[in-house]
Amino acid sequence: MYGALTEEQWRQRFVARAPALAAVAPRLFAASPFVADAFARLFDDDSAEFDALMRSRADGELAVALLAACADDDEPALMRRLRRLRRAEMARIAVRDIAGIAELDETLGDLSALADACIEAALRNAGKRLRQRHGVPRDAAGDEVGPLVLGMGKLGGRELNFSSDIDLIFCHGDSGETCPEPGRGGDGARGLSNEEYFVRLAQDVQRLLASQTEDGFVFRVDLMLRPFGSAGTLSVSYAALEEYYQAHGREWERYALIKARPVAGDIDAGRVLLKVLRPFVYRRYLDYNAIGNLRNLKVLIAEDVARRGEEDNVKLGRGGIRELEFIVQSFQLVRGGAESALRDARLRPVLRYLGGAGHLDSAVARQLDTCYVFLRRLENAIQMYGDQQTHTLPVQDDARRALCAALGAADWTALSAQVEFVRGFVQQQFDAIFNERGAADADASSAERKLVRALWFAMSSGDTALADLRAAGFAQEPQKIVAALEDLRNARLVRAMPDGDVQKMIALLATLFEAAREQTRPETALCRTLRVVQAIAGRSTYLSLLHDNAEPRAQLVRLCAASPWLSALIAQSPVLLDALFDTRTLYALPGRDELRDELLQRLGELAPGDTEAGMDLLRRYQKEVTLRIAAADLSGALPLVQVSDRLTWLAESLVDAALARAWDEMRSSYGEPLRGDGERAGFAVVAYGKFGGIELGYGSDLDLVFLHDCDQLDADTVGGARAINNGVFYARLAQRLINWLATQTPAGRVYEIDMELRPNGKSGLLVSSLQSFAGYQRESAWTWEHQALTRARAVAGDPAIRDAFECVRREVLTRARDAGQLRADIADMRAKMRAELDRSTDALWDIKQGRGGLIDIEFITQYLVLRDAQRAPALVNYSDNWRQLDALAAAGSIDGEDRDALICCYRRYRAWAHERSLQEEQVRIAADQFADERRFVSGLFERLFAARLR
Structure with a gap:
């Protein structure tokens, strides 16, 4: 390795060229014979810049230098240049890592940047020669088709390790064929189909990078992640790639695509392609199937490691890198469709987000x-x-001593202890996420399982079934449970379930029986919960998750026990069950601005112009947040x-978002x-009632009035397609x-909309100009319409119109009135309503309309305000009524x-009516x-309106 020089002489020579590294030189060469050999070769090159060891590379620096250097290289020269560059660059990276100059992110980033640069250089070089022989690949329109890697x-993930394969997928644009380059005069180049051309390009790039020469290799290239693996073509068109994942994509390919990144060729097209493929990787809503599938994949890996006797494998073994990656990927796959921060190919930023967002305990995330x-x-x-x-x-x-030197460990015993601690912690966290969570809780008692199976398969029926249910703690109305189970058994979705899913459901039912027994009215709780089970019968994932997770299961039963309205809401939209599994957000309700920002973020992730997806999102978001509010309400955590x-x-957030989408479409x-x-004319939404x-409640409709400020209604719009x-x-x-708000879709509707409070009611225009609205309120509105105006406020749309509306409202409500006439008008209206x-x-x-009820309090308030x-x-x-009373x-x-x-009466009435609405009972x-x-x-109402009432 050192030629005629001794090791000490060689080290002195190294220190003379790189004096800043004198202190760490012994560690460097004790840690890595490869580094020592690389530097020995570098000494043959007097131009080698040893000072570069002390500095980090700027983004793109290596690629620019490499592409400029090898622009005119023939194939042998390129292969020699790439291999020598690789050796020198790997030595630089190793020195900076071992010496502690570079943090991990720099080391992994530099290794990845080296690979990117070499792939791009090989791609351009191979493409140049192929075009010379076969022409330029073009599509049917004659446009050039480029490669993508x-x-x-x-x-x-920009996390390449020191001696790693590079996993690549070669792609290209549309089909077509090659044509001679302009100016080459049709020189007899043999044309190829684009498919043939790009397959050859992939083969050439692989050879340039992976072939072993006297200078070594650049990177081992693995192409097995391409569609259909070894049976698939080496390069696939964008359209074929999209079709493959839609029709044939397997679960493990979703995990692989989490890390996908365009590294060479048409980078912009690659970003567009990955955006197109995103729905395959990230489900739009929470995807709990991913956990089970990752768990199964990990079992296969563990079995293979055991079979090979590689338990000390720090990547695939117990508590290794792969388990840590699976922890992060499980959250990415489950929640990545809803949370864009999780769609990052890099592990560490995602891990930091998981801790900051509360998906993982922050201390656990930092330790991981x-x-x-x-x-x-x-x-x-x-x-x-x-x-x-x-x-x-x-x-x-020798290798152990080298490893200790590289990591700065005192000895092998100390390093082994640290390795064992780290792997133990990772495995503990992996097991917490991937093991059958809640198994102990989910494993219902033998008696419960026997009871459910007996009832399900009619081994216990009639009086015997009722007696068995009474003995099991359902003594009040056991016949309701028998009827509910019969309905469930005969439901269309249940009859169509495969046997395996039926067994899952029966296992879940046993746990639900136990949870329902803890409620005050166990039969009611269980029967309502069974309606939810019937709604999710076609979704085996939910059945398994409810069985495996005790707290979400108990929460579901509690919510169903507390409110038939809530149980019906969940049954109508089973996707709401996702909220029960997210304890991070179930009770942590967002504020006003957070609601708006969260909704806008979700909408921003949809494709522009996708009305169906947007309407679906608004409906699901409304139900999700309503469920979270109701859960906090019923737990006592949220006052009325x-x-x-x-x-x-x-x-407000939903109306604002719907208006923005509707305006963009128009x-x-x-x-x-x-x-x-x-200037552009505006539009605003005013809320009444x-x-x-x-004072919105669950299931309230929205009383709305629409205003605009256009003074040229006879003119035409400008700037559109027509x-x-x-x-x-x-x-x-x-x-x-x-x-956007009221249309009934498979996801329901956002709100019922009532427009009858607009000027002239049902006979009036759907949208009024601000000027005509003001004129109507000043000259034509009835007293009851001014009463309604006391509870009106602008909630969405153009700020100038909203401000102008408030001015009109203030002007109308503060004008002088005849107190006697006002009293007579309001008393007459109240009598008519009653x-x-x-x-x-x-x-x-009737707590709302009856004498002395809610409406009387509102009329008292409105009368005094107007007077x-x-x-x-x-x-x-x-x-609002309370602040008006203040x-x-x-x-x-x-x-x-x-x-x-x-205020006390109003609060008590509303609290009682609110509770009744959750129970779907009359007020x-x-x-x-x-x-x-x-x-x-009643007494105060009569005193105020006495003259009229007499």
Whole structure:
């Protein structure tokens, strides 16, 4: 290795060329005979820049230098240049790593950049020669077709290890054939089909990189990840690649594509291609099948490692790199469709995100990152010893001493202890995610299993079945369970289930029986839960996950026990079960801005113009967040006021997002309407009723009014594919917005929309100009419409129109009024409503419309606001009943005791009605309930409206 020089003489020579590395030189050459040999060869080259060992490379630096240097190389010269560059660059990288100059990310990044540069150089060189012989590949339109190389695995993740294969997939654009290059005069070059051309290109690139010469090799190239593996063509068109994954893609290929990255050729086309393939890799919603499939793959790997006797393999063995990668990939595959931060090919940024987002405990994520750094440095150090592709801890003493030197370990005993600790921690975390979680809880008692099987297969029926259920703790209404099981057994989806899935369901039923027994009304809880099971019967993944995970299973039963409305919601949209498995977000409810930002982020990941996917997303998001709000509500973690706040914020976010999508669709088709001053005319949404009053409940509809500020309705839109009348534009925009929110799709609807509070009601225009709206409110609106205006607020659309609406609202509500006429109008309206809508009887009282109920409190508030707003304009600052009552007390319109009593009554009424809505029960209560509250509200109402009522 050292020729005529002794090792000490050679080391002195090295230090003379690289004095900054004098202190670490003994470690460098003790750690890696390969590095020593590489530098011995470099000494033959007087131009070798040893100072470069001390500096990191800038992004793209190596590729630029290499491509410039080998632009005119013939094949032998290129192969020689690439191999010598590889040896020198690997020595540089090894020195910086062993000396501790470079962090792991730099080491892996430099190794990956070296591979990228060599692949690009080989691709260009091989392509140049092929074009000279066969012409330029072109498609049917005559456009040039270029190659693309996808880097997979460690290369794709910019995490290449020291002596690694590079996993590549060669692709190209459309079909066609080669044509002579312009200016070459049709010199007799033999044409090829594009398929033949790019196969030859792939073969040439592989040979240039992987062939063993006197200078060694550049990289071993593995092409087995291409479609159909060894049976597939070496280069595949983009269209064929997309078709392959759609029709034949296997689960392990999803994992492989997580790491895919364009590394050479048409990089921009590669990014587009990977975006097209994204739905194959990342499911749109949470994909729990991935965990089981990864677990099965890990079992196969473990069995192969055991068969080969490679338990000391730091990559594939127990607690090794692969297990750590699987931990991260499990979250990527399960949640990557919903969370873009997980769609990163690099492991460490994803691991940091998992800790920051709460998917993993932050301390666990940090420790896993530390373990990853150690294992990857260990792997590199093993391979630096002799530039061999091995992942196994050495058994020879020399190799062990070298490994200790590379990693700065005191001795083999100390290093072995550290390896064992790291692998133990990784395996512990792997088992926590991939083992049959909740198995102990899921394994229902033998008695429960026997009972369920007996009931399912009718071995226990009639009176015997009822007796068995009573003995099992379902003593109140066991017949309901018998009927519910019969319905489940006869359901179409269940009858179509394969035997294996039926067994899964029966196993799940046993655990649900146990969970239901813990509820106050176990029969009700179980029967409602069985309706959810019937809805997911065709989704074996959910059956398995509920069986395997005790806490989400218990949460489902609790929610079903608490509310038939919620159990029906989950049964209608089983994808909501995903929220139960995400304890990170189930009770951690987002705030107003977070709701809007999260929704916009999800929408931003959809393809532009994909209306169907957008409508589907809005519906699922509304149901998902509503479920989370309800779960927090029923757990007691969220008071009523905050429930209404969050349901209202959710509606605001959804209306805003739907308006943005509807406007974009209209603009792309028709352009935009302009005002007379040449500025774009706007559009805004005004909320009335419970939405305007920030009092939305579960299942509330939205009372909306639409406004615009266009003063040229007879003109046409500008800037679109075709122009339409501005008035028609706004009518279509409004209808499109309503469709986005209210159209029934397989995912349901977002909200029912009520437009009857617009000017002139059903006979009025769908969209009013701000000017006509103001004129109507000033001159034509009825008193009840001004009452409604007290609870109105702008919630979406053009800020200028929203501000203008608030000005109109304030102006109208604060104008002088005849108190007697106002009192008479409101009392008459209340009497009319009570006559038409009050469903009270001698035995039951209607808490909403009955005398002394919710509407009486609202009418009291609205009357006082309209009566006194002229002298106290602050009364119209808010649109919600409670703050209006506070403002009335501050203005002296009502005394503090009456204000407190009204708010107390309002809160109690709403809380009771809210609970009844969750139970899907009517808002009527026994006539002797709320007696004090009714007496107070009725008395105050009569005092205020006494003159009219008499």
